[in-house]
Amino acid sequence: MPHTELSHTPHVAVIVFNDFSSYHTSVPGIVFSSRTLNETLFELTFVAGEAGSIVSDIGMEMQAELDLSVLQSADIIIVPYWRSADERPNQTIMEALCSAHARGALVVGLCLGAYVLAYAGLLTGKRSATHWELERDFTQRFPEVKLDTNALYVEDEGVITSAGTAAGMDCCLYIFRKYYSGTVANRLARRLVVPPYRGGGQAQFIDQPIPITTSDVRINELMTKIRQNIGKRYTLDELADSVMMTRRTFTRKFHKATGMAFGEWLASERLTLAQDLLESTELPIETIVDRIGFSSVLTFRNKFKERFSVTPNHWRKTFHHDI
Incomplete structure (x- = not known):
């Protein structure tokens, strides 16, 4: 602390x-x-x-x-x-x-x-x-x-x-x-001009860096659209159709481009946004969960603690600052 x-x-x-x-x-x-x-x-x-x-x-x-x-x-x-x-x-x-x-x-x-x-x-x-x-x-x-x-x-x-x-x-x-x-x-x-932390918690672990862009133009465009609508529910079939690929091809290409499965990437993006909201706003946890697209508060808390080794409330108490 x-x-x-x-x-x-x-x-x-x-x-x-x-x-x-x-x-x-x-x-x-x-x-x-x-x-x-x-x-x-x-x-x-x-x-x-x-x-x-x-x-x-x-x-x-x-x-x-x-x-x-x-x-x-x-x-x-x-x-x-x-x-x-x-x-x-x-x-x-x-x-x-x-x-x-x-x-x-x-x-x-x-x-x-x-x-x-x-x-x-x-x-x-x-x-x-x-x-x-x-x-x-x-x-x-x-x-x-x-x-x-x-x-x-x-x-x-x-x-x-x-x-x-x-x-x-x-x-x-x-x-x-x-x-x-x-x-x-x-x-x-x-x-x-650097992020104040990457990952989080005390040790700040990152299994793999989260890519901002990749060498695949269609995957880049899709990632941008998802970030703009991060709270929406997504299915692999819908995403594959949106980039005119089969589900199998999309899954393979997304992993090749990002080094991550789509679900893993999406969860990382949502958790990163949750960090920002916990630090910069007074929004209740329930509102944050709804905004970033996790299915429940319990799921969000479990994923957050698994990733950062601390609870969302602990993160807010540690890193929240007046804006």
């Missing part, structure tokens, strides 16, 4: 290493920067994780003036990336991370940063996320870690890990929301 009052400005320490990823490092840099919303909501510092020059994978040099002693007092410590799954981090940084976690700091590994946390033993017995392409390698190296390849990010006992690239942004926005209200977090997301 987001905090509405804080005793102090949370200190975020981002650790950088030689051959760092400029993109992955810039994500926490922009999310927690005072310049993004022109307001100091976090104290942000960059810390050198090793001696010597700190140069990115594309030749950008960074002057990280602070050393690892900063980790003794930071509230949030982020390892935004790691240069190689095969390389074990230096013992000093691993001990510093373990010490920080032991005193209560939130320790975060974005993308391959999860490897640093796993090498340090911080993920032993815990759930974790990392880039899906590294599933086999990660599980072979760290069989004691419960890797969830479907999660955008995972929090388990004060340790957060995320999947690759854009999921780092999702993860940082999640951390932001832990400390400030949904209203402020949503304002930040709008400034960054």
